[in-house]
Amino acid sequence: MRYLPHTEDEIQQMLQTIGATDVESLFKSIPTEFRSKSNIDIGDGCSELELTEHLEELTLRNSCSSDFASFLGAGAYRHYIPAVVSELASRSEFVTPYTPYQPEISQGTLQVLFEYQSMIARLFGMDVSNASHYSGATACADAALMARRIGKKRHKIILPDNLHPEYREVLATTLGVDGLTVIPSKDGCLDKSKIMKHLGEDVAAVIVQYPNFFGIVEDMSEIATSTHNAGALLISVTPEPLSLGILNHPGQWDADIAVGEGLSFGLPVSFGGPTLGIFTTKNKFVRQMPGRICGKTVDVDGKGSYTLTLSTREQHIRRERATSNICSNQALCATTAAIYLASLGKQGIRELSLRNASNAAYAKRVLASVNGVTLPFNSATFNEFVIKTNKPAADVIQALENELILGGVDLGRWFSNMNDHILVCCTELNSKKEIDSYASILTEILS
Amino acid sequence: MRYLPHTEDEIQQMLQTIGATDVESLFKSIPTEFRSKSNIDIGDGCSELELTEHLEELTLRNSCSSDFASFLGAGAYRHYIPAVVSELASRSEFVTPYTPYQPEISQGTLQVLFEYQSMIARLFGMDVSNASHYSGATACADAALMARRIGKKRHKIILPDNLHPEYREVLATTLGVDGLTVIPSKDGCLDKSKIMKHLGEDVAAVIVQYPNFFGIVEDMSEIATSTHNAGALLISVTPEPLSLGILNHPGQWDADIAVGEGLSFGLPVSFGGPTLGIFTTKNKFVRQMPGRICGKTVDVDGKGSYTLTLSTREQHIRRERATSNICSNQALCATTAAIYLASLGKQGIRELSLRNASNAAYAKRVLASVNGVTLPFNSATFNEFVIKTNKPAADVIQALENELILGGVDLGRWFSNMNDHILVCCTELNSKKEIDSYASILTEILS
Amino acid sequence: MTNRAHTPNGHGTEGLLYEEPTLFEQSAKGRKGICLGKADVPEMKMGEEFGSLVRDKAPDLPELAEVDVVRHFTRLSIQNYSKDLGFYPLGSCTMKHNPRIANKAAAMPGFTDTHPYQPADSVQGNLELCYELENMLAKISGMDSVTLWPAAGSHGELTGMLMIRAYHTSKGNPRSKVLIPDSAHGTNPASAAICHYKVQSIKSGPDGLLDPSAVEEAMDEEVAAIMITNPNTLGIFEENFKKVADIVHSKGGLVYLDGANLNALMGYVKPGEIGADVMHFNLHKTFGTPHGGGGPGAGPVGVVKELSPFLPLPRINKNEDHYNISYNSDTSIGRINTFFGNFAVLVRAYTYIRELGATGLKEATEMAVLNANYIRARLSGTFNLPYDKPVLHECVFNDKIQNEFGVKTLDIAKRLMDYGFHPPTVYFPLIVSGAIMIEPTETECKSILDDFCDAMIAIAKECEKDPDLVKTAPHHPFRRRIDEVKAAKEMCLKD
Amino acid sequence: MTNRAHTPNGHGTEGLLYEEPTLFEQSAKGRKGICLGKADVPEMKMGEEFGSLVRDKAPDLPELAEVDVVRHFTRLSIQNYSKDLGFYPLGSCTMKHNPRIANKAAAMPGFTDTHPYQPADSVQGNLELCYELENMLAKISGMDSVTLWPAAGSHGELTGMLMIRAYHTSKGNPRSKVLIPDSAHGTNPASAAICHYKVQSIKSGPDGLLDPSAVEEAMDEEVAAIMITNPNTLGIFEENFKKVADIVHSKGGLVYLDGANLNALMGYVKPGEIGADVMHFNLHKTFGTPHGGGGPGAGPVGVVKELSPFLPLPRINKNEDHYNISYNSDTSIGRINTFFGNFAVLVRAYTYIRELGATGLKEATEMAVLNANYIRARLSGTFNLPYDKPVLHECVFNDKIQNEFGVKTLDIAKRLMDYGFHPPTVYFPLIVSGAIMIEPTETECKSILDDFCDAMIAIAKECEKDPDLVKTAPHHPFRRRIDEVKAAKEMCLKD
Ligand SMILES: Cc1ncc(COP(=O)(O)O)c(C=O)c1O
């Protein structure tokens, strides 16, 4: 086994030092009745070459976005990953260390995390970011738990149905359905008056998605004010934070906690993971924030240094009273995001954000002009929009797939009244040619 | 331009320090009549995304070995490259420095080159290796030039026609045809008596290929003795040095210079390049050796250190009297080979070498049993062998290609009397299944 | 930009290490690291579309050219110690070598370019991989079914506890308490707490082991489960595991096994056969996926068949040779994460397990245990062993002997850096004062263990002869001892 | 294995740098880094097949596990300074930033998995790339046709000189001499010598430039060619290039242009338009392909149409949209290398040129020249400028001022390492005593140039105040000054 460096000689020498006769005897502290009678039934190992061939066979059973024109988004957005990002993020000094518990020999990871926090906080317009959460959805759930902690007796969490359905599911799984109030949207937007009606003294937080699950960019100022007036917290959720390149940031409308999904920041979609949970909040709530945080300090020589800090919030010290149970996080994804954001820079993120919006706007226009397509909602959208078709979405999507187009997500999957609605996404990867051909094939399908 | 970090402000400040009004004016030392009247006519640049799409389109116009069962070799052998090799060799600390002229800050590259030299010398059974040449063929040409230098008045170089035809061509280009005597082979092997007839006082060297171009493993002891008795040098050429995992090394039969092609050592075939020229010799000839060499020494504190050495042989000091004109070499390929050989290790290289030989032996047996196929030569072969078909090789190869088999190299390309001969190669990548299917398809083609 | 190459006195480099300013300090207005190319569709008029929602100023990200980005992150990277540089004996973390083929596998475009909402037909390769990985984990652990979606160990704990709650709820009472030994990792109580369980700590016996009578005493029908780490965080096998499991089961409780230490058991013990009802795996520990400076990992959870109905969604099913995904279930606890968890981590673990096979996994366990016992043998005497029982894959010393000279565990840890080693886990488990928890893993050879032990012994000597040298360590790394108190007090958390 | 983590005094690491034993010192009998898997064909009986030709003992390579290999090369790598770590102002070498997309391009399986003996039909992508790259290089340089196969600059020189010889031979007399200015790179005379030309050195004028009258004097009908570097190795444009070319042409000679400094000319001067008949390109200089610690590079050669018949084989031709390869020609000098040269390097250069386009290449030249002039402006006065003429992309100082304090160029170079910089090229060109040849390239920003100039100025001050500090430099890198004499004397060239 090439991962086991032990030679027969060495094993013998080591056993001698230990005072054991054979390796087997080192397991004698395990009572024999606990010893498994059977081998592990997974067969023999194989060589790297055999393994590579096997893996290649598996991938051949997948169709990749390179084989299709893909308009799939809905929380996992395909973006071009500059070569520099993958190359730097795969340096083994970033890939193979553990959590930087020993700061003196981990300044690389720590400074990167500090810079990640800084860029994320700036992008979201928030005071402070943690060093990553698992995913946008788990960050959202932990934000709700945090709001309950802050709200003390307040227990109720209000959320709209234009929050990503899988985020809603994770919320329900984690918090339990008691105390979660889901408010149906109106024309794809928040039903503000209904939300306000629910804003009582028992409300810990209102959750909003920005841009929302249907791609719509809603103004959250009003709902923020009402929420704050009711003494509750506003939690903002952004599965596509690239939108913040051109859109007002959650800080602007005074979000208390703003979370997001960082998959768009230099990570391959990769069947949806690893994801990158973004978690930001206001300074005043920092001690209630889950997850690791890196802070700046000095060493004994006074040299500027970085270290994990505020760890008294965390499980390894506070145990059952910790602000969260999170331990391992998504540090390498945060590192990747930091490299990606540093590459984009101030201008780049704006340009790229606008490019995504422009491609989607163009697609929305040409698809809307197809006979048999209507736009059910008429609000402004960023990179995604919903179309309504004169045939069942499932059939349309299947017909498109036959023409090598992944046309979007069938909303009937989550919304029983939307069986003829498709969520269509564009990024910088969708060329005009692709979009035009989508429109023309759709024309055929719907005619 | 993302590779140009200059901001407008900085350009202005710099111009001011220089005392120039604009960038254009910095070119005024170029007489205006020399200034090109026209722009460079290659069109505009493009973005990384556009470029990636363009490159992908280009690659789609290639058929890759993953699409075919490939039995092509003839000097460029397909091998499995362990993941560890590519990952380590692509570390930017190996990829982005220049030649290690400043040893204090280049110990990494230098130690790797030293280890490369050590492993190559051990594998070839020679005293000393340089730090790389361009390719097996250019190393061979430089070896011939070296032999002439050592031979003083001796000018003639004898070579067999079972030396790789492209190596012969490079020899002819570099040395000129005068003084090159090509001896036709007999039954695929050296025509020893004919060679011996040519071994006069004017002979600087005899070149032999081991295993030879037809894959045959010849015993060179006799020719070595005769060559030495005639006062000439023996130059051994090994395009597939993996063979030395199980075969006697050139040092064993007293080669004076042993060169080879290192493409097999962890480098992708990549249309044949970059290659890795291997160049080894005896200690007594080291000062006549071309190319850079790394040696061990100490620093002022006595710490073991490495540095380029014996540079008085080289062009930057000796100029027109240098042992070669080589300057940039193939250092990164040598680094890759070092990582590859260290991964294989003593056992691994033997096993892998044997595996290549076994696959080829099996293929030779099953192909020979196909009706219409004969084996023109009956000597022992390593990873390649020649088959003779009852139809023209070009037609057979084309018919095989239609069945997704790259069946080998048409020897008619170089040997006018071999239009029905195919050079077939196997490596560890050719499975039994592939070989069997080659045989059965060939049966159909030839029937 | 501040002067990056040298400090004011002109001597910034030690070796090739640089003082590296932040991205923001290096930013220059107008510099670019990417270039988008021309648009082929009209540019959207932002104002018209979004009105007041248009961001007034571009996000204040740093402005850098590609070369700046490359240098910055390359320079920062070499300020890190990493597994690829040397021995990393963090106890409980299982820092084994990360196979390179796994990185290559995870980066195959056939995996990376698949979208979670593609039709199941078009991702049969992904589904087969997941299905088979679940299967292999079940076989390794003796559990009946497995979910792959939790993103890390503690996320797996939460998932497991939610299933336990759902199980009890289905029986009529979710119950209110969870028993957790005081030697447990902090994530155990934290995870239980999220599920609204009251955590009752069980004091370890004088031998560092779970005391069945303490469990017996605490056990009642309000106890939903006990969470046990086995081998425990001292590296000792819980010999009363089955007895404890019986006690808990007899009152209708369940047994949760924290599988962080599975590296000590593969091929020897299958937790499902000795009474565990739920357990999580840390793929980033046992199955060699890289830690990435903190993550991503993956924390699959295995359960016995009684709990299978509660497994989170989605589930992958096999029908002849075809795989499909079921998104709904009446009994499931629901989704625990979006999409298919940390999929690329799953690809790595799958690759690892396939390469090793049954025999390789068992050998890995054996060599891990051999290595830990070797270190224990070489260092006992020099360092105090608070619990002198046979260990499996790791061993825990403490600083009792060195305390005499005023030296603490932290000092010893920092001093190890001067010798070129990453320190062990320190001050965990909490039941050992000044714990030094060493887990070598199986991928280290004897000579490296010897180097490490030599260093530890040399440091022990220094503690006697020159304790100040140790107390002021580290002296050689990039930074000397870092002021963590100031960090917490001043809370400078961003630039 | 020797103790790898620390030296005997227990302090082996500086930062995270390790003393690293050789592979052989780390080898242990029976250890393996690969694992072949089971054979599906019978194992060959070596003895039966090869008899006495079977190697008696396996080659004595080191025996290591994967983790050992990973650590060894990772640790060695961080002992290197590299372009990715910082400024690398090696004059004449054009150490510009290596774009990452080019690495990605070269690694695309669609390129790496093609074999040189595949039918032309099945490698149309490769052939198009080569054809277009030849074309683009021709457009950039004003030459009529280009060959891509030489493996490096000096290999290109050899190729060019062989073509020149073939040209003259075709005219009846190969001629016997080549003129080369004394400021030329050593490869120029070495390449000419391989082609059996006698090298006649031309002394540079007092202004560092080619003196037409000196060429006039040396020129006769036995001169095959003159080899000129323009801008020359002082970074100065040869303003008499055309005059010299006319002199040489008038006697039937040819003009070879060493294109190593093309980075100073793109978009401004096309050598083919001002009299060059043959020139080589260094793709690893001008077009940003990485240097790899010494190579591989690529040294394409461009020629005017009179010399096109002599271009080496193979040639790629385009026929409508189809590319084919011609392997034969009566006039060609023949093959200069196997296969298609350093193909993957060609892919990188193609990528670079396509990304920059015409405008980008010109801007690159402009910023390269701006940077060199800025350094020249900031350092002149502090360091002596032996030739005080306007420069393009690089500038050459020397140690005349510092000699007064007993400090030499080598000392200054070594001292720069303490400041975190790679030294410039030193002692070249040979016509400048103690030359310090600085080529910043266009990919460096002002603040880095300032840091470098500050360091140079600080060192100049140290030369006055504390010359010993400089003479004993470097003090901070991994190694202090290395004994090169001992290396040459003792010739320890392998383990
Ligand atoms: C015993 C034990 N349990 C649980 C965990 C938590 O695992 P993770 O960090 O993957 O969430 C750890 C991690 O160190 C551990 O050691």
Ligand SMILES: Cc1ncc(COP(=O)(O)O)c(C=O)c1O
């Ligand atoms: C002016 C000049 N000519 C020729 C060469 C040789 O180029 P190569 O190293 O690619 O062979 C160099 C390399 O430094 C050079 O600077």
